[in-house]
Structure formats: C-alpha cells, structure tokens
Amino acid sequence: MARTQTKRRPAPSPTAAGEQNPKAPCACGSGRKYKHCHGSGYAPVVTRPFEGLPGETHWVALRELVPAATATLTTKDGRTATLASVLPGGAPALVRASGEVLVGVQLQTSSDDVSRDLGTALAAALDAPAGAPVDPGPIGAEGSAGPRLQDLLDPAAELEVTVHDDFGFWLEGTGAGPAAMAGLEQANEAIIPTVLLEGLGAAYWCRPAADRAHVRWVRPEPEEQLLDALARLGGTEQLTLGEGTKYAGAFRAHGLVVPVWDVPADVPAADWTGPARELDERLTAALAETGPLDAAARRSRAGLLSRQVTLR
Structure with missing residues (x-):
C-alpha cells in the first residue's frame, strides 16, 4: 500500500527551557516528530535522495517506473559507469570482464538514504577488479558510512537515458551460457513496453x-x-x-x-x-x-x- 505523504511542516516550538520540543515536528521538514528524527540519534529519511544530480527526474523514473533502461555516469575524477534500471537478480552492481562497471538503481533493499545506498555500491564497483564479484557490504543497512551519489558524480555531466525493449544489455559481450539466456528470457517476459x-x-x-x-x-x-x-x-x-x-x-x-x-x-x-x-x-x-x-x-x-x- 502507499506510504503516508511526507510534508514540510513549520519549525517546532521550543520548550520552556529553550530546548527542542521532542513531540513537535522536526525542523528539518521530514514530517516526523523531533524525538523520532534528528532527536533520536539516527539519520532521518532523505525525501529527495537524487536532489542536485543532473537528471533528477530520470533517476526517479528509472528507480520506480522504467523496467529496462541505461545511462552513462561520469565521476568527478573522470571515470565512467553504466547506470541500469535493474541488474540480474537485483544486484546493486557488477563489473564485467571488460572492466565495464554497472550499477542498478532498483535495489532489493534500501536504507533511509537511497543516494547513499547507490553511492556505496558504485564506489565498491569502481574499486573492484575486472570480472570480480562486487562486495559493497550490506546495502540498505542503516548508518552506512559510504559515499552518496552527489559525492561521486560529476555535476556537469548530463544524464542521457536509453530505454530498451528488453534486458539484452545484461549480457552484452559476456558470452552467456544457456542458464543465463534462460534467465534473460524469463525476465523479458515481464517487461512492460x-x-x-x-x-x-x-x-x-x-x-x-x-x-x-x-x-x-x-x-x-x-x-x-x-x-x-x-x-x-x-x-x-x-x-x-x-x-x-x-x-x-x-x-x-x-x-x-x-x-x-x-x-x-x-x-x-x-x-x-x-x-x-x-x-x-x-x-x-x-x-x-x-x-x-x-x-x-x-x-x-x-x-x-x-x-x-x-x-x-
């Protein structure tokens, strides 16, 4: 079911002692009470995780609406990676034998900051050897100290999305065997044009x-x-x-x-x-x-x- 809308609210009233009222809405605008947000000691939900990134609207679309699409990402130090709507098995990232880095935006689990989840996966993939498994750690875990996408990506590099008719990009240049081809066929059957x-x-x-x-x-x-x-x-x-x-x-x-x-x-x-x-x-x-x-x-x-x- 749909989750409750998070709205911006007025800044909370101070207590008599001049301290934050723990039952008032948090001043950050999350919609949570202060005691459950910045007053809890835990990071609050980031309601706009892709804010400030080129193509923010496309990031949202690939995350929630588009089944099969890719785009090229460019990091601040000039490296490139391929952003994919989803990767096989919902993997957060992989590195092909050719060295190409792929990051999936549709993850199986997420924390309260999707940008940090994806940034953590991208950073791990960029450091992984070609053809080796990518181990970004527990993606979606609260309190992750990994980088956010905004820390890694070149803010001047436009996001140009290519929508695909199927998931054939999963196996491009990989010499996939029968099992991988069968999995690809099964995934393609569920695609919405x-x-x-x-x-x-x-x-x-x-x-x-x-x-x-x-x-x-x-x-x-x-x-x-x-x-x-x-x-x-x-x-x-x-x-x-x-x-x-x-x-x-x-x-x-x-x-x-x-x-x-x-x-x-x-x-x-x-x-x-x-x-x-x-x-x-x-x-x-x-x-x-x-x-x-x-x-x-x-x-x-x-x-x-x-x-x-x-x-x-």
Whole structure:
C-alpha cells in the first residue's frame, strides 16, 4: 500500500527551557516528530535522495517506473559507469570482464538514504577488479558510512537515458551460457513496453496491458506549486492530452510528483509527443500564475489530492 505523504511542516516550538520540543515536528521538514528524527540519534529519511544530480527526474523514473533502461555516469575524477534500471537478480552492481562497471538503481533493499545506498555500491564497483564479484557490504543497512551519489558524480555531466525493449544489455559481450539466456528470457517476459517521449524531460509512455496505456511524467517542480498549476488546468478542463485521454492521478516518489494520464492503447507512443508538448506549454503558463485559485481550481485541486499515492 502507499506510504503516508511526507510534508514540510513549520519549525517546532521550543520548550520552556529553550530546548527542542521532542513531540513537535522536526525542523528539518521530514514530517516526523523531533524525538523520532534528528532527536533520536539516527539519520532521518532523505525525501529527495537524487536532489542536485543532473537528471533528477530520470533517476526517479528509472528507480520506480522504467523496467529496462541505461545511462552513462561520469565521476568527478573522470571515470565512467553504466547506470541500469535493474541488474540480474537485483544486484546493486557488477563489473564485467571488460572492466565495464554497472550499477542498478532498483535495489532489493534500501536504507533511509537511497543516494547513499547507490553511492556505496558504485564506489565498491569502481574499486573492484575486472570480472570480480562486487562486495559493497550490506546495502540498505542503516548508518552506512559510504559515499552518496552527489559525492561521486560529476555535476556537469548530463544524464542521457536509453530505454530498451528488453534486458539484452545484461549480457552484452559476456558470452552467456544457456542458464543465463534462460534467465534473460524469463525476465523479458515481464517487461512492460515503455518509451521515452523525446524533448519532454522524464515523460514516459507505457502499456501495462493490451487495452491500457499511460503517460507518466516525473516533474521537477515543488509539489505545492505543481498542484496549483495542475488545478488551474483542471478547473478549465485543460488537464488532458486530447480526445480519449484523462488525468488518472499522481504518484509521489523520492520527493517529486509523477502525474499520470490514461491514453488509448492503440495509439503509438510517439504520437503523444505533440499533445504532451502542448500540455507542457499550458502547464508552464499555469506555473507562472501566482494569484489565488478560483472556485473551479480549488475543486479541481481537492480532486487531484484524492488521487495521489506515495511510492517513497
């Protein structure tokens, strides 16, 4: 089930002695009480683990939405690695005999800081010999002292995502045997067809069933600002991608909002690029508005909130 939304809250009131009230919301904005957050002695949940990384929206998409995709990572010292949506068996990282380093963003377990989990795996893989197993330690363990992605990656290197039709990239150049090929075939059977809509950031078309398709769009804007803009469009019946489409709801994932539209399944993915670009223009204009919402937009906003769920 969806987890409870984490919202920014006012800074907690001090106690009579001038100390932090342990039952008040923590000043960091996590939404937890101070005694369960910074006052507990443990690190709080990092609600936006990919913040500050180039392509933050794509990091969220590959982590939560996209089955088979890769991108090249460049470290601050000039080394490269391949980011994969998922690796065989959910492995956090591997190093091929050729020396190519691969890191999987979809992990089997996670701590309260996904960036540190992935950074720890990447650092271990970069130090591992070619063809040797990667041992990053217990990924997902609380209190890990490994580096975060922000500590390792070049902030000037853009993240260019390639979406694949299958998991064939798992075995490229490996001379895989029958067992590996059988595992690949089994994984490919579970793939949901997914296409990146060009020139629209992290907007992805997918078809989870023969009669259903969606456009899922990870947005970079702060949640409250984005919700107001979506509500303005909803209040004027402009929150669609055209005839036969409808706004279905939204996910919250790693501090960002992912609006979702239902679209006809028999229309090719590329045909949604134009309508999505037109919607983006309307949304950009709505984001620039700063006045109060009118009655129609307020009703629309209430409906939008009722159709949001939290993934992380």
